[in-house]
Amino acid sequence: MHKEIIFKNVDYYYQQNTPYEHKALKNINLHIPMGSFTSIVGKTGSGKSTLVQMLNALIKPTHGSLIIDEFKITSETTNKNLNPLRKKVGLIFQFPEKQLFADSIKEDVAFGPRNFGVEESKIKQIVENSLKLVQLPLDIMEKSPFEISGGQMRRVAIAGVLATNPEILVLDEPTVGLDPKGQKFIMNLINKLHVEKNMTIILVSHQMDIVAEYSDNVIVMHDGKMIKSDKSNVIFNDEKLLSRYNLELPSSVKFYNKLVENNIPLGEGVPLNVESLSNQILKSFSKGSKRNG
Amino acid sequence: MDNFIFGRYMPGKSKIHSLNPTIKIIMSFYFIVIVFFANNLITYVSLFLLCLVALRFSKIPLKFFVNGIKPLIILIIITVLLQLVFSTGGQTYASFWIFKITSLGLLSAFYIFMRFILIITISTLLTLTTSPLAIAYGIEKILSPLKKIHLPVETISLMISIALRFVPTLTDEAMNIMNAQRSRGVDFGSGNIIKRIKSLIPLLVPLFVSAFKHADELSIAMEARGYSPEMKRSKFKSYPIEHNDYIGMIVILFISLMVIFLRN
Numbered sequence: 358m359h360k361e362i363i364f365k366n367v368d369y370y371y372q373q374n375t376p377y378e379h380k381a382l383k384n385i386n387l388h389i390p391m392g393s394f395t396s397i398v399g400k401t402g403s404g405k406s407t408l409v410q411m412l413n414a415l416i417k418p419t420h421g422s423l424i425i426d427e428f429k430i431t432s433e434t435t436n437k438n439l440n441p442l443r444k445k446v447g448l449i450f451q452f453p454e455k456q457l458f459a460d461s462i463k464e465d466v467a468f469g470p471r472n473f474g475v476e477e478s479k480i481k482q483i484v485e486n487s488l489k490l491v492q493l494p495l496d497i498m499e500k501s502p503f504e505i506s507g508g509q510m511r512r513v514a515i516a517g518v519l520a521t522n523p524e525i526l527v528l529d530e531p532t533v534g535l536d537p538k539g540q541k542f543i544m545n546l547i548n549k550l551h552v553e554k555n556m557t558i559i560l561v562s563h564q565m566d567i568v569a570e571y572s573d574n575v576i577v578m579h580d581g582k583m584i585k586s587d588k589s590n591v592i593f594n595d596e597k598l599l600s601r602y603n604l605e606l607p608s609s610v611k612f613y614n615k616l617v618e619n620n621i622p623l624g625e626g627v628p629l630n631v632e633s634l635s636n637q638i639l640k641s642f643s644k645g646s647k648r649n650g
Numbered sequence: 651m652d653n654f655i656f657g658r659y660m661p662g663k664s665k666i667h668s669l670n671p672t673i674k675i676i677m678s679f680y681f682i683v684i685v686f687f688a689n690n691l692i693t694y695v696s697l698f699l700l701c702l703v704a705l706r707f708s709k710i711p712l713k714f715f716v717n718g719i720k721p722l723i724i725l726i727i728i729t730v731l732l733q734l735v736f737s738t739g740g741q742t743y744a745s746f747w748i749f750k751i752t753s754l755g756l757l758s759a760f761y762i763f764m765r766f767i768l769i770i771t772i773s774t775l776l777t778l779t780t781s782p783l784a785i786a787y788g789i790e791k792i793l794s795p796l797k798k799i800h801l802p803v804e805t806i807s808l809m810i811s812i813a814l815r816f817v818p819t820l821t822d823e824a825m826n827i828m829n830a831q832r833s834r835g836v837d838f839g840s841g842n843i844i845k846r847i848k849s850l851i852p853l854l855v856p857l858f859v860s861a862f863k864h865a866d867e868l869s870i871a872m873e874a875r876g877y878s879p880e881m882k883r884s885k886f887k888s889y890p891i892e893h894n895d896y897i898g899m900i901v902i903l904f905i906s907l908m909v910i911f912l913r914n
Contacts, residue, residue, distance in 0.1 A: 374717075375714055375717075376660060376710075376711065376714055377660075410829060413829075413832075413833045415829045415832060415833065436837075436840075437840075440835050440837070443832070443833050443834075443835055444835070446833075447833070448829075448830070448833040450826060450829065450830045450833075451826075453830065455823075455826065455827060455830070455856055455859075455860060456827055456830035456831060456834070456852075456856060457856065458851065458852045458855035458856050459852075468834060468852070469834040469835055471835075472834060472835025472836060473835045503859070517834065518833075518834065521834065521835070
């Protein structure tokens, strides 16, 4: 049994052998440890979304193989019996509210578990738990998913994926198009799932502040190639790498760099969120006052 | 499905691509009419050669083209088989129950086969080498005489170009929704017919919702920029008639005369 998700020499070509052929992934080799919070960053068109779809065997490697626990996906994998894999790996797409379709919120959340063969007697409990997780009041259960607000629709869609109780949760830009409060809510929810339920999180995002704050590992993609995969503090310490691939620094790191440039001594290691930045500043000040006094 | 090219556009800069769209559409229809005049080997072969030459000039790889229209082969084969076993007359080669293979049957099966191939080739070539916008322009020009009877030709052509413009958008959308539902455990395309139809609901409902949303947003965007169907509109792109258009017309006229003289 592998305690990792392993990409081995994975290529993916869209529309192979036609003039439209497009190489979306080129020789990807990756290890994502189970139980980690891993973020994938890169410009639009760098292959992030293709990589994510592969985790659910929605597309299969043109060459190479992908191993997730007991599942192995290669170009020869058939479309049959993929549901155990899809139950294990929950996928939340960009704008997940687009996948809502049922008459009521209750039915929509129950859709995934039903497809995966969960007993009807347990469904009600699962739906209620999932809605509680995303903090929606239970009395909206009977409403149509099309008569609630956009932010609530997204929460219902996320509840629909969480209802299938995945071990690995893959999210493609889950906060895009939400207000800061909504973004904070979604990220706290994901972090809670990671910490409390030890869920493996794979997050695709353009927002470096979010990536820096929450993830253990960061994978940098560019033009279908994996450029670097490392701990997040290592990645965000490497300003050259980030600027080379047009990736922004998190605002805490930017602030840190400004302070260091102006000869304000801060401890080693870039701060990945506002809290550790303020801690470093406080420390430096208390040291400074000791020296002066 | 990925290989299927019927109705798709492949950008390029060949002589066929740069023909005037109006003339290209008219020539294609004219060609299809001629196909029905052909009734012996030599006429079919000459039309077939014309297709090959046009394909050559379009710089579309032959292998790609053949692979692209392969999915239609099943349709052709069924029609050809029906023609083969049910038409009677001439010499009988073999018979089985109510089916007979006769010389006339063979001949008409061959003709049907050729007709299919020719019509599919030329119409695929038309859509492969003409952008959706150019097609809408061509249709507008062809319909323009109908303005005399107060038909809103420009509006119709705008509707066509918007519809064509949104085909790839909605295809992408459908793919995304399908993927989202598949990862929630829907298995499209398996099980009995009722199960299959049922599995389409989670795809179609969101697709309709998004199509209406697109339409709504587009209409607001157009109104915000002062669109009015009564206004006279200018074109961003012009399609002048050039040498190659005349050459094309002369060639196809020549071939059509040839077909009429050579047919039985």
